[in-house]
Amino acid sequence: MLRFVSEKLVSAILTLFGASLLAFLVLRAVPTNPARLIAGPFATDEVIAQVEATLGLDKPLPRQYLDYILHFLKGDWGFSYSAGQPVLDQILARLPASVELALYAFAFAFAGAVLLAVLATFSGSRWPDRALRAAAFVFMGVPPFWVALIFLILFFEQLGWFPGPVGRGPVPPTEWTGFYTLDFLLAGDLAGFWEALRHLALPAVTLALGSLGYLIRLLRANLLDTAHEPFVTVLHAKGVGRLAIAFGHVLPNAFLPTLTAGGLILAQLLGGSVLVERIFTWPGVGGLVIDGILRQDYAVVQAFILLSAFIYIAVGVLVDILYGVVDPRVRRS
Structure with a gap:
């Protein structure tokens, strides 16, 4: 197991190195000069040269990359x-909001x-399974920003059940973790926890629908394959209940592909959901990156690319380790 984890960590370090190099080269290939943007449109060549020296842009590219790392x-x-910071x-400052939402x-x-x-696959009726497949296709095909707008029109404007695009809501009395729901619970403020949860509901469900549809299709296909294995027939012959077979035997054997997909989805959500955060005025990292792109603030964009790569790699390594924990065949191989 130790060798398995060590190999995954080495692979992760090499991947992170490649991602950092790619981010560095892509941003350096952009024709805009960051020094001119900082110095202003009316700056002289001498002032621009001074800014380039301050930023280290006058050095060779290998030296710039080494300093950057x-x-x-x-x-x-x-x-x-x-x-200006x-x-x-x-x-x-913005990462806790994005992580909590994700x-x-x-x-x-x-x-x-x-x-x-699980319930639709083992319900014994075709209609729940057909309805679930249709819903999964709809969830996967609908753009998140469109869902966000529909949710705001329906649940905020028409019904008034949830808050509008006003961000995270009231601030906890003490921010221990940066996660508003957890901080309200730690403070013993259940009313504040409920209000923070209400502000989270619409953006979280908006982000989740596409992933929900994909995971349903993937897990359903693996459940059907596993349900036809001989050991399931033996369990039925022994009189084991339908739900006990589904949750206790079929689901664990069909779960590994869903675990991989879930890890990738979690990394994608942690990397930021720019449009949804912007629509709901959520003060996360996504809005910061959008502002950095619009203002051509390459330091923000470059840091975000490397942070996203680190999140993807870290989640991938964690999923690989969980594979070895859940499935003994992975450890032996």
Whole structure:
């Protein structure tokens, strides 16, 4: 098991190195000069040269890349001249909002997919299965921004059940974790927890629907394949109940592909959902990146690319390790 984990960690480090190199080269290939943007349109060539020297843009590309990696590892992720503060401070201020939203969306999509797929597959009737397949196709095909607008029109404008696009809602009395729902619980404020949950509901469900449809289709296909295995016939012959077979025997054997897909979906959600965050005025990392692109603040964009790559790699390594924990065949191989 130790060798298995070590190999995954080495692979992750190499992948992160490739992602950092790609991000560095792509942004350097953009024809815009960051020094001219910082100095302003009326700056002289001497002033632009001074800014380039300050930023290290006058050095050879290999030296620039080495400095970029060393500074990144030390926690210096660059300086955002459009916001007037370090990039790391900006990301750390907005990251809890994005992570909280992503975790709630993932929990809804993953738990909902498991429950609905198992119940529909083993219900003994074709109609629940057909309805679930139709819903999964709809969830996968509808753009999230369109769902967000429909939810706001229906549940905010018409029914008034949930808050509108006003962000995260009231701030907890003390921000221990940055997750509003958890901080309200730690403070013993159930009313505040419920209000934070209401603000999370629409954006989280909006993000989760597409992933929910994909996971339902994937898990349903694996459940059907596993349900025809000989051991399932033996369990039926022994008189084991339908739901006991479904949740206790078929689901664990059909779960590994869904675990992989779930890891990728979680990494995607943690990487930021720009349009949904913008529509609901959610103060997450997605809005920060959009502002960085519009203002041509390349330090923000570069840091976000590397952070997203790290999240994908970290979640991928975690899923690989969970594979070895869940399935003994992976450990032996």
